[in-house]
Amino acid sequence: MASENIEPYLKITDITKKFGEFTALKNISLDIFEKEFVCFLGPSGCGKTTLLRAIAGLDIQTHGKVFQKGRDISELPPAARDFGIVFQSYALFPNLTVRRNVAYGLENQKLPKKETERRVTELLELVGLPDQGDKFPAQLSGGQQQRVALARALATEPGLLLLDEPLSALDAKVRTHLRHEIKELQSKIGITTIMVTHDQEEALTMADRIVVMNNGVIEQVGSPYEIYSEPASPFVADFIGTTNFIVAELVTAKSARIGTIDISLGAAPSESVPGSKIVLCIRPENVLTGSRASGAGNQMEMTIDHVEFLGSFHRVHTAAINGPGTELMVDVSVARAREIDMAVGNKIQLALPADLTNVYPAGNN
Amino acid sequence: MRAAMAVIALFLLISIAFPLYALLEKSFQNAQGEFIGLTNYITYLTTPALSWSIGNSFKVTLLASAIVMVIAFIYAYALTRSCMPYKSIFKGVALVPILMPSLLPAISLVFFFGNQGIIKEWLFGAELYGPIGIVMGEVFYVFPHVMTIMLISMSLSDARLYEASEVLGASKMKTFFTVTLPSMRYGLVSAFFVAFTLIITDFGVPKVVGGQYNVLATDVYKQVVGRHDFQMGAVVAMALLVPAAFAFIADRIVQRKQVALLSARAVPFQPKPNKTFDMLMLIYCCLIGFIILSVLVMAAYSSVVQFWPYNLSLTTKHYNFDLMDGGGWSSYFNSIELAVWTAIFGTAIVFFGAYLVEKSRGFKTGRTAMQALCMVPMAVPGLVLGLAYVFFFNHPSNPLGFLYHTMPILVICTITHFYTVSHLSAVTALKQMDPEFEAVSQSLKAPFYKTFWRVTVPVCSPAILDISMYLFVNAMTTVSAVVFLYSSDTTLASVAVLNMDDAGDQSPAAAMGMMIVCTAAGVRLLHMLLTRGIQSRTQAWRKR
Numbered sequence: 012m013a014s015e016n017i018e019p020y021l022k023i024t025d026i027t028k029k030f031g032e033f034t035a036l037k038n039i040s041l042d043i044f045e046k047e048f049v050c051f052l053g054p055s056g057c058g059k060t061t062l063l064r065a066i067a068g069l070d071i072q073t074h075g076k077v078f079q080k081g082r083d084i085s086e087l088p089p090a091a092r093d094f095g096i097v098f099q100s101y102a103l104f105p106n107l108t109v110r111r112n113v114a115y116g117l118e119n120q121k122l123p124k125k126e127t128e129r130r131v132t133e134l135l136e137l138v139g140l141p142d143q144g145d146k147f148p149a150q151l152s153g154g155q156q157q158r159v160a161l162a163r164a165l166a167t168e169p170g171l172l173l174l175d176e177p178l179s180a181l182d183a184k185v186r187t188h189l190r191h192e193i194k195e196l197q198s199k200i201g202i203t204t205i206m207v208t209h210d211q212e213e214a215l216t217m218a219d220r221i222v223v224m225n226n227g228v229i230e231q232v233g234s235p236y237e238i239y240s241e242p243a244s245p246f247v248a249d250f251i252g253t254t255n256f257i258v259a260e261l262v263t264a265k266s267a268r269i270g271t272i273d274i275s276l277g278a279a280p281s282e283s284v285p286g287s288k289i290v291l292c293i294r295p296e297n298v299l300t301g302s303r304a305s306g307a308g309n310q311m312e313m314t315i316d317h318v319e320f321l322g323s324f325h326r327v328h329t330a331a332i333n334g335p336g337t338e339l340m341v342d343v344s345v346a347r348a349r350e351i352d353m354a355v356g357n358k359i360q361l362a363l364p365a366d367l368t369n370v371y372p373a374g375n376n
Numbered sequence: 377m378r379a380a381m382a383v384i385a386l387f388l389l390i391s392i393a394f395p396l397y398a399l400l401e402k403s404f405q406n407a408q409g410e411f412i413g414l415t416n417y418i419t420y421l422t423t424p425a426l427s428w429s430i431g432n433s434f435k436v437t438l439l440a441s442a443i444v445m446v447i448a449f450i451y452a453y454a455l456t457r458s459c460m461p462y463k464s465i466f467k468g469v470a471l472v473p474i475l476m477p478s479l480l481p482a483i484s485l486v487f488f489f490g491n492q493g494i495i496k497e498w499l500f501g502a503e504l505y506g507p508i509g510i511v512m513g514e515v516f517y518v519f520p521h522v523m524t525i526m527l528i529s530m531s532l533s534d535a536r537l538y539e540a541s542e543v544l545g546a547s548k549m550k551t552f553f554t555v556t557l558p559s560m561r562y563g564l565v566s567a568f569f570v571a572f573t574l575i576i577t578d579f580g581v582p583k584v585v586g587g588q589y590n591v592l593a594t595d596v597y598k599q600v601v602g603r604h605d606f607q608m609g610a611v612v613a614m615a616l617l618v619p620a621a622f623a624f625i626a627d628r629i630v631q632r633k634q635v636a637l638l639s640a641r642a643v644p645f646q647p648k649p650n651k652t653f654d655m656l657m658l659i660y661c662c663l664i665g666f667i668i669l670s671v672l673v674m675a676a677y678s679s680v681v682q683f684w685p686y687n688l689s690l691t692t693k694h695y696n697f698d699l700m701d702g703g704g705w706s707s708y709f710n711s712i713e714l715a716v717w718t719a720i721f722g723t724a725i726v727f728f729g730a731y732l733v734e735k736s737r738g739f740k741t742g743r744t745a746m747q748a749l750c751m752v753p754m755a756v757p758g759l760v761l762g763l764a765y766v767f768f769f770n771h772p773s774n775p776l777g778f779l780y781h782t783m784p785i786l787v788i789c790t791i792t793h794f795y796t797v798s799h800l801s802a803v804t805a806l807k808q809m810d811p812e813f814e815a816v817s818q819s820l821k822a823p824f825y826k827t828f829w830r831v832t833v834p835v836c837s838p839a840i841l842d843i844s845m846y847l848f849v850n851a852m853t854t855v856s857a858v859v860f861l862y863s864s865d866t867t868l869a870s871v872a873v874l875n876m877d878d879a880g881d882q883s884p885a886a887a888m889g890m891m892i893v894c895t896a897a898g899v900r901l902l903h904m905l906l907t908r909g910i911q912s913r914t915q916a917w918r919k920r
Binding site for chain 2: 067068069070088089090092094095096098100101102104105106107115116118119120163164166167169173
């Protein structure tokens with residue numbers, strides 16, 4: 012969806028935000044395109060909410076610029092910008108009925124009363140609550156309240172929808188359901204959307220593009236698939252999904268040594284010279300075992316330390332045979348588990364496919 | 377929004393900061409208004425007749441605080457940790473002293489233990505007038521405040537800790553010292569500081585039963601009203617301000633620590649029945665409750681007796697206030713007027729001010745400064761505030777001088793005097809609201825005043841009612857701040873109690889005191905009904 016020659020809908024250039032001595036955002040630049048669903052993903056305190064609030068104008072950045080549709084909105088107060096927002100806490104006005112909550116923004120547009128009422132009905136239908144209009148927020152479930160908040164944010168037909176951890180306060184089942192609904196609604200009305208979340212599953216399932224943040228900087232921007240399969244840094248690899256980290260020494264541009272075992276690499280980081288320390292990252296599900304391992308390259312023999320059963324697969328924790336050092340997690344499907352004896356202490360043959368192993372210079376994580 | 381904040385800040389500057397500065401300035405001047413450095417202070421400290429009252433004040437204050445802490449502790453303990461019956465009645469009885477101006481229990485004490493008191497032998501020949509009377513009166517006066525703080529801190533205890541202690545085999549005694557006391561240590565410290573501040577700054581009790589025993593509060597009054605020595609009055613006021621301000625600051629520090637004491641997962645403690653213990657506690661509460669009510673009943677009784685103690689037939693002649701000094705019935709109606717204005721304007725200013733401090737964004741220095749300004753009134757004793765107003769508003773070059781000796785100045789002074797507690801209740805109510813309401817309404821392009829009217833005020837209406845009732849009752853009962861500010865057109869009921877007592881008319885003084893008590897009680901009742909009404913009408917959303 013992101014293309015180089017289209018004008019971005021929202022352009023963020025070199026934003027820095029300081030709270031006293033603390034720098035929450037460091038020189039953030041980012042382009043977001045029309046109708047795109049972008050997730051800001053990162054651990055708490057990484058600056059994702061600060062960035063969202065800067066875009067909304069709720070906490071104006073220390074320096075840097077924000078352009079919406081080419082218009083410079085950097086210094087504008089929230090009321091002069093064009094967006095709708097939904098918070099984790101719903102922030103529904105408790106003393107107003109659902110209808111009055113949804114109508115709140117419309118009333119400020121001085122629409123005729125009939126038009127307002129028609130629009131409210133339409134919105135409540137859109138979020139699937141056509142007959143809940145006369146209840147108070149406290150009489151609805153959490154999921155229903157969040158839908159009302161969504162209807163309220165969409166009522167004034169803003170060009171940009173901001174979602175601040177909208178699903179975090181809900182329980183797991185409702186969350187999964189609403190995740191799907193929000194995504195569907197977004198593509199139906201085609202509104203440019205930014206969602207802040209710390210939940211990687213949410214980001215992976217909903218976003219067109221994910222912006223992974225850490226310590227006030229952007230670690231990586233990419234599609235969910237890119238982020239998962241080619242993490243730009245050990246941090247991203249670690250934050251999204253589960254990853255094995257193996258410290259190794261670079262031997263040539265295409266090979267490395269783990270302890271006493273030599274393995275070949277797909278590509279080495281350009282800044283690392285032979286002899287320097289590197290980190291190899293490989294996901295547990297990409298490590299080959301059993302019959303698939305024999306015959307593959309980069310083989311190593313490990314001892315089974317313990318096994319976790321996780322429903323559809325087993326996660327086998329293995330350790331290097333000769334004493335402490337490298338540890339590896341391997342996911343073994345239930346089907347494959349039948350052909351391997353996974354008793355603790357047994358030896359297990361593994362292989363690390365070079366093309367699924369990402370390599371980073373050591374020391375930056 | 378900034379403009380609105382500037383208006384509230386200006387109000388606080390005029391009503392508290394500038395007058396305090398005027399007071400400070402006065403204490404460094406001679407009668408001609410020339411700067412004379414520390415001379416007044418040196419005179420004060422080297423005149424034994426004056427400086428003794430510092431020691432006296434501390435002695436009676438510490439003694440009364442210690443006594444009331446013990447009495448209130450057991451009372452609150454009975455209400456939270458026993459299974460005795462009638463708890464809600466005892467809770468109500470404990471709050472009775474709040475309805476009285478502190479002069480009234482002191483007058484009641486005179487009828488009990490004074491020269492013609494009915495049970496004066498109980499003092500074994502000791503004199504009521506002096507430290508004994510002051511301590512007794514103050515204990516009564518601050519009991520509800522101290523008891524309430526202890527009650528709250530005791531009800532904030534985690535049952536799990538008690539269960540853990542019991543499972544680990546600790547004795548009742550050990551549990552008390554390792555669980556009960558530590559969990560309420562902040563409450564205890566806070567209760568002490570509140571008792572200390574209220575007592576050292578109280579003027580009503582020592583005025584009536586202090587006799588020749590001078591304390592700081594009565595000294596300020598004597599210097600100003602008795603001797604017209606405003607400079608020395610200012611010095612004594614400063615001497616009174618310092619300990620009060622220290623106690624206040626210490627209390628704030630302690631309270632800040634209490635915040636994180638109880639986790640959200642704590643399970644409230646439920647006492648288990650224990651026949652002997654419950655009976656003991658019931659007897660204790662009956663005794664204390666009886667004493668409280670008898671003080672009230674004595675005040676009521678003495679107000680309807682012909683001529684104490686010689687002719688005990690009943691009469692209403694003491695309610696013929698127009699025949700006596702003190703301003704007559706008009707002072708009662710002035711008091712009502714003062715209380716109504718204070719409740720209306722005070723609630724509006726306090727709530728809107730708290731809203732601005734709590735909910736506006738940006739302009740951080742301004743908000744912090746205003747928050748600090750809102751806390752100052754609590755640290756300033758009423759007498760000090762009143763005297764500071766005299767210096768500030770009566771200054772010939774003050775353009776606001778036209779307010780002097782009017783009803784508005786009494787209203788401003790009373791609002792300011794009780795500003796901090798009201799402000800804190802408003803802040804508490806506002807803090808319970810979702811912090812994102814303002815952000816959402818901005819994104820919906822609603823102006824802030826619209827959300828304020830349509831959401832903030834309705835949601836906070838119970839707190840708003842509480843604040844207005846608090847201001848009304850206190851405006852009725854306060855003596856200290858207004859005693860320097862009333863004029864012949866604006867005499868007040870509480871001041872009338874003071875002046876009639878001064879003139880030796882104890883029965884009429886008690887009668888006027890009873891008028892105040894009945895009005896305050898009536899307003900409380902009205903408040904209760906109103907709260908219920910509002911809750912069923914505008915708070916429908918609270919119900920599921």
